[in-house]
Amino acid sequence: MKKIIWPSAVNGTISAPASKSAAQRAIAIASLCDGESVLCNTGSSDDVLAATRVCRSLGAEIHHIDQSEFSRESKFKKTAQPASSRPVAGLRIRGGIQKPSELLHCGESGLCLRMFSGIAAALDFPVRLTGSNSLLKRPVSVIIEGLRALGVECLSADGRLPLTIKGPVKAQQTALDASGTSQLLTGILIAAPLLKQDLHLRVKHLASKPYIDLTLGIMKQFGVKVEHDDYLQFAIRSGQRYSPAEYLVEGDWSGAAFMLVAGAIAGKVAVQNLDGESFQADKAILDALKQAGASLEWHQNKTVVVGKQPLTSFVFDATDCPDLFPPLAVLAANCEGESRITGTERLHSKESDRAATLVDIFTKLGINIRVENNIMYIIGGQITPAGVHAHGDHRIAMAAAIAALNAGGPVHITGADAVNKSYPGFFDDLELVKDC
Numbered sequence: 061m062k063k064i065i066w067p068s069a070v071n072g073t074i075s076a077p078a079s080k081s082a083a084q085r086a087i088a089i090a091s092l093c094d095g096e097s098v099l100c101n102t103g104s105s106d107d108v109l110a111a112t113r114v115c116r117s118l119g120a121e122i123h124h125i126d127q128s129e130f131s132r133e134s135k136f137k138k139t140a141q142p143a144s145s146r147p148v149a150g151l152r153i154r155g156g157i158q159k160p161s162e163l164l165h166c167g168e169s170g171l172c173l174r175m176f177s178g179i180a181a182a183l184d185f186p187v188r189l190t191g192s193n194s195l196l197k198r199p200v201s202v203i204i205e206g207l208r209a210l211g212v213e214c215l216s217a218d219g220r221l222p223l224t225i226k227g228p229v230k231a232q233q234t235a236l237d238a239s240g241t242s243q244l245l246t247g248i249l250i251a252a253p254l255l256k257q258d259l260h261l262r263v264k265h266l267a268s269k270p271y272i273d274l275t276l277g278i279m280k281q282f283g284v285k286v287e288h289d290d291y292l293q294f295a296i297r298s299g300q301r302y303s304p305a306e307y308l309v310e311g312d313w314s315g316a317a318f319m320l321v322a323g324a325i326a327g328k329v330a331v332q333n334l335d336g337e338s339f340q341a342d343k344a345i346l347d348a349l350k351q352a353g354a355s356l357e358w359h360q361n362k363t364v365v366v367g368k369q370p371l372t373s374f375v376f377d378a379t380d381c382p383d384l385f386p387p388l389a390v391l392a393a394n395c396e397g398e399s400r401i402t403g404t405e406r407l408h409s410k411e412s413d414r415a416a417t418l419v420d421i422f423t424k425l426g427i428n429i430r431v432e433n434n435i436m437y438i439i440g441g442q443i444t445p446a447g448v449h450a451h452g453d454h455r456i457a458m459a460a461a462i463a464a465l466n467a468g469g470p471v472h473i474t475g476a477d478a479v480n481k482s483y484p485g486f487f488d489d490l491e492l493v494k495d496c
Contacts, residue, residue: 061477063457063487065464070327072493073363074319076311076334077483078103081271083309084111084171085278088179088250091120093155093282095304098125100150101333102309106481110167112151114176117165119158125150155304159185163222166191168411168452168481170198171243173221177203178247180225181212182254190222194411194452202237206244209234232257239265240409246275252296253284261294267406268380270341277339281305310335313342315483316364317387318458320345322493323366324354325394326465329493336361341381348376348388352395373397373440382406382414385436386459389418392438393427394466401436411453411481421448421460425467445469454481461490 083102088111090097102108116122126149164180166172166189173191177200180187190196200223204214211230216223229252238245245263249272252259266272269291276286283303287295311333323329334343336358346364349356351374355367373395378384382403392399407414415431422429426444430437445467450457457478464471479486 061475063461063473063476064470065461065473065490066470067467068326068465069495070322070329070465070493071495073330073332074489074492075332076313076316077105077485078108078309079312079314079340080105080107080482081171081312081314081340082274082278083108084169084175085246085250085275086307086309087111087115087122087151087153088175089278089282089302090153090304090307091115091118091122091155092157092250092254093153093302093304096152096154097282097304098150098152098306100306100308102150104149104484106167107169107172110165110169110172114164114166114172115153117160117162119156119160121154121156123152125152150309155302157183160187164189166195168193168195170195170241173200174203174241174243175247175250177207177223177225178244178249179251181207181210181227181229181248182251183227186224186226188222188224196221198409202240203244206236206248209236210248229255229259233260233262235262235264237264239267242266242268242271245272249275249286249294249296250279252286253298253300253302255298258298259296263292263294266291268341270339270380273339278307281307310338310340312482313338313340313345314383315458315486317342317345317384318390318462318486319489319493320349320364320366321387321391322462322465322490324349324352324368324371324391325462326368327495328365328367330359330363330365332363334362334364342384344381345384345387348374348384348391351376352391371395371440373399375400377402379403379406383455385414385418386455387462389422389429389436389438390459390463393422393425393440393443393463395440398437398439401438402434404431404436405434411478412451412456414453414456417451417453417456418459421456422463424448425460425463425471443467445471447472447474450475450478452478454478454483458483458486461487
């Protein structure tokens with residue numbers, strides 16, 4: 061799909077899309093429960109659909125529901141309709157795990173692959189996982205090394221998918237290197253209560269600690285506790301059982317970051333359905349916006365309003381929140397001076413080599429950008445009209461669209477449908493706030 065985005069001011073209110081990170085974790089955990097859970101506001105992104113498909117293959121009964129089907133006493137009855145008019149919908153999940161008769165297909169979701177690899181390690185039957193498009197190109201060596209340390213058999217096709225995992229975990233204690241990703245650790249933590257023995261993990265170089273907090277928080281809401289010593293050691297007692305629950309998926313800070321940056325560079329945008337107490341790492345976009353000089357207001361700790369002000373360069377460490385690089389690049393391109401964003405080493409195995417892709421599209425848009433020694437340097441300037449390619453990367457497509465708001469002419473985005481991976485309503489929401 062090709063989109064043409066014309067320069068425009070913005071002024072409006074939208075609701076943040078559902079957090080696919082929270083939704084995928086909740087879907088996995090609800091599928092491990094003995095009983096029925098109700099998840100509200102799960103969204104319909106490709107990644108959420110992938111997690112739903114995997115859990116169905118593993119034996120869970122999953123049905124889509126709308127707001128009218130929530131129980132009368134449910135807290136979800138009070139859930140407001142979003143400003144974008146997307147229906148508040150969810151899933152009814154009856155848990156159950158059995159040996160799958162087919163490959164578990166993770167689509168293009170890296171979280172889905174790594175999380176369910178960890179969960180598969182706790183099962184006593186072999187599981188095969190695969191994916192599509194960019195996921196087939198990503199190395200799975202981190203998964204293999206991590207699970208083999210737990211005594212789990214892993215086989216792959218030359219370090220790529222498909223991946224065969226045969227559990228259960230044999231080691232009671234081991235070390236896990238989480239410098240590349242915390243997502244495998246998430247899967248192991250979720251699955252650990254299913255084991256016949258306690259599990260003690262020593263974790264080295266943990267990346268994205270906030271996302272482990274997100275995992276632990278959702279596990280707790282379903283009745284399982286994990287003890288840890290400053291994220292260096294984790295202890296999970298066996299014999300714990302997940303209890304069915306009603307769970308409200310919070311808004312996604314990753315997707316909202318683009319709209320907040322739109323407000324900072326082109327007018328004013330209010331984004332509803334954001335939790336000020338969220339564990340999501342990408343909430344750190346607020347720190348970058350403040351540092352750059354944007355106007356920022358909180359309303360009842362659920363709505364963020366960002367307005368345009370003169371913007372100056374900023375210095376930001378995105379090591380723990382690498383998904384912020386694309387919106388941060390847009391922000392930096394509209395700042396006076398040179399901004400520096402650290403953490404580019406976390407970008408090479410995303411849907412695209414995101415560091416190289418950002419350099420490619422922003423260079424085409426007339427911005428001086430380079431990467432050296434794990435740092436991205438961006439000098440603000442006039443964004444020029446151009447044709448860019450999303451490279452199959454949802455966040456690249458969104459970055460190009462927001463950058464186009466301040467361009468000197470239209471920006472043509474090829475492959476714009478990549479946004480369906482995380483934010484299917486992105487272009488609809490962008491039209492809602494454009495002040496044409």
